[in-house]
Amino acid sequence: MTITASKFQSLELRGVGRSFGGVDALVGLDLTVRAGEFIALLGPSGCGKSTALNCLAGLLPLTHGQILVDGTRVDTVAAENRDFGMVFQNYALFPHLTVERNIAFGLQMRKVPKAELKRRVAEAIALVKLEQHATKLPGQLSGGQQQRVAIARAVVMEPRLVLMDEPLSNLDAKLRLEMRTEIRRLHQSLGLTTIYVTHDQEEALSMADRLVVLREGRVQQIGTPEELHNHPANWHVADFMGYRNLVDLDVVSVDGPNVTVAGNGVTLHGTAVGAVTPGTAVRAAIRPEDLVVVSPSLPVRGGNTAKATVSVVEYHGREFAVGVTTPGGQLLHVRSDHAPAVGSTVELTADPARVLVYPLALTGAAALSDEENELLEVRR
Amino acid sequence: MSSATAGRPHGRTRSTASLRHRLAERGIDVSLLMLLPALVVAIGLFVYPFSYGIGLTFQPTPATQEQWGGGVLANYLAFFKDPFVFNSVWLTMRLALPAALFNVLASVPMAFKLRKRFRGKKLLTTLLVLPITLGTVLTAQGLLIFAGRQGWLNRFLIQIGVIHDPLPLVNNYVGVFLSLVISGFPFAFLLISSYLSGIDPSIEAAAKTMGAGWGQRFRRVVLPLLAPGLATTFILTFVLAFSVFPSARLVGDASGATRVMALMAYRAFGEQTDYPMASTIALMMGVVELLVIALVLLWRSFLYKGSTGGKG
């Protein structure tokens, strides 16, 4: 293996921002990327993650801030001279060039000697296991194969940084899982530094070393997958991280991080994230996995208990995903180790440590995005 | 430069906010020069002559001024007052509107029937390209020979006993109309076919599953979707028919029923060398044509609003 990433110590984004005609698409992104890191930019569509990536690539000029590699500014350098590789969402292969020549294109632009070019192209093709397809045109390849060509085209340049813009979003579910592993394998074996844009939280959590969650152009949280999974910074991030149960309640009492919240005939003990005071309206976020139907093997935890009526039961392999309705009319997603009858009343419980209580109002971002509104509408 | 700004890690540093950068943000940079040659052509060969022509219309020849008076407006007075000239507007419309309408309306059922796959479809499409190769002049020559008094068409009709005397099919209105159909119909058909193929068949299938019959599907689903295409096709075939000139002269009755505006304009230009009057007629042609186009577009937007309102 001779393809390796040319190294740098750190890549720094300082207050990077981009506005389009007065509309801010990205505001004040501060991030330091260490060499060899895999960073995922995560967020719903229109959150500014692709803008961030294009700014980094040099395809979009910045309107604010700067980008530095080892202390040297690169945001004033043209895209073609930044020495970054990029994998595009719809592959963007050159349709008139064969797989080989697609991969060789960048090396030709850099005037790499013929013998070396041949060797490196062959290596890159072997790396993504496309030896049999080397002389085919992109139109003759399947989606997964085209994506592998796109990756080979980016890594053959031995770029300082690989940028990936939702590279798996056009593939079917099974292939996506395989390519996920493949990208992660390439990242580790070549020691690449990767910035990966996705809207799929599962993808981001499973691949990245660190995640940057964006919403409406603003960073919501930066952290490791574990931090984001277990301790979302606000209810937007929680919502995005799979906390499907968001319940609006009022604070009854506060005792350090432990809070008791109630409303609509439900009382819950939870953990506060952020400042809450008694009497204020809050939003409690609970993952479906953490809200379970009480059974002999799943006893009541921390005194948290609530009654609800079963409306939908889905089989999920080892357990059952159950949709229940609270007496107050709230629809909740819970898990159960048995299949309760539709229409029956069940008792729910959740560990107070896994009931996260957030202040309703967010700092900075006020209104809901269109997508969030749509989600709320569907849930109602 | 990096040392100068690196000291301020936060805050809104305008890193590349030079004038050039800000202009580029608004889409103004060197690459706009790529537009320059086309603009030179458009302005030099279209805008300038056109404005010059408009100016000419206000510089009538002494002869025109003497005959019609009105000073600088003499050309316009002549245009509206001289029945010989003004009637040509009516004569042109009487040819171009029915011809364009016929071409579009006849194309719709044909395009529908020929939408499905069948043997010989490719041959038929190829044959439809044929009139492009004929051109107006050969069409005119062919019509004179084929549909003339001694032509095969009349000869055949007499032979089978449908008629006794040859039908007057050329050197009149019918001749020009036929030549407009021959040149305009394939064009209209190909356009409407491609508009029709752009309508997703599953939309119609969806209407079918909801119980819509053939007529309902056509009226409620296909027609509203096709309407913009129909309007565009009508406009383009109308433009073709409106500027008819060689065929009006060759297979028409150039001094009578097919004395169209283009012919009048050319007469003033080529035969009388009265450039101001020629420009006036040409300009009025443009005005009349744009009026018709505007009406069609108005109808289209009205129909569009009407159909969505009905559904809502």
Added chain:
Amino acid sequence: MATQTVVTPGVDPAPAKKVKPRDAARVPGERSLVASPTTWVVWAATAAFFVLLIGILVSVVVDSFGKSWFRGWLPESWSSSWYTSAWDRFGMTQIIGVTLGVAAAVIVVSVVVGVPAAYLLARRNFPFKRAVTLLFLLPVLMPPITYGIPLATVMYNLDLSRTLTAVILVNLVPSVPFVIMTMTPFIEQINPAIESAARMSGARMRQVFTKILFPLLVPGVLASSILVLVRTVGMFDLTFLVSGPGTDTLVVAIYRAMTAAGGGEARQLISAMAVVYTATMMVILIVALRFVSPTQLVARVRESRED
């Protein structure tokens, strides 16, 4: 997610629509043997159209090869002498040379001038873009004679009339916008990310154009060149206004022969010329269609008309 729905109350799938009895009588996929009256009308109209079309074409061809055809179904004797005499009398070599030369010049200039403009319109936003688009659209929408007469007057004033330059210049007026209008949607459908990808691979703007864009544009350029060729060879109105002896294209020469003072030339001479014209056009189209599929041609035209 491998979720399997066990119970979904309330989401009862609507019962499948009952097949209508009329359709049920017919096996799906099978067509009825007796066509409907509308089908008959359509086919009859199509047949009538083609009878007229073929009749026109064949009668001109027959006429051009016939000697003394005044009455009767066919000429009394056959000869190809009309072609040789038409060739000499009208200087057909010269006329065909002018026609093809003008067409070639118009194509080259329109493509060179039009394609960069189309690229800009397809890819970029700039002030007054709508006005510029309208400016390019107008000459295609206006009847040629509307702007042709003032333009010809300008040519006369510049002492350019009856020159090849004038013939080429007037033909540029509809051709450049035509190339722009056909190429803009063609460029739009090329994924801009491909250009970005080339830049990320280290290609400069010039290399992006020569190595990536140009090869991708070739089919579109060919298609619009062919359309310009057909339009220019067939363009009567504009050419007629500025051409003269020695610079007439084929259509104009035929028209002049048909309308020449004193009753015009012998009908068969004109038929011979018309056949030469049609044959030239057919050769052009056949050669052209080897490079570009007609569907692509139509599709491009259609898209260009939509804006």
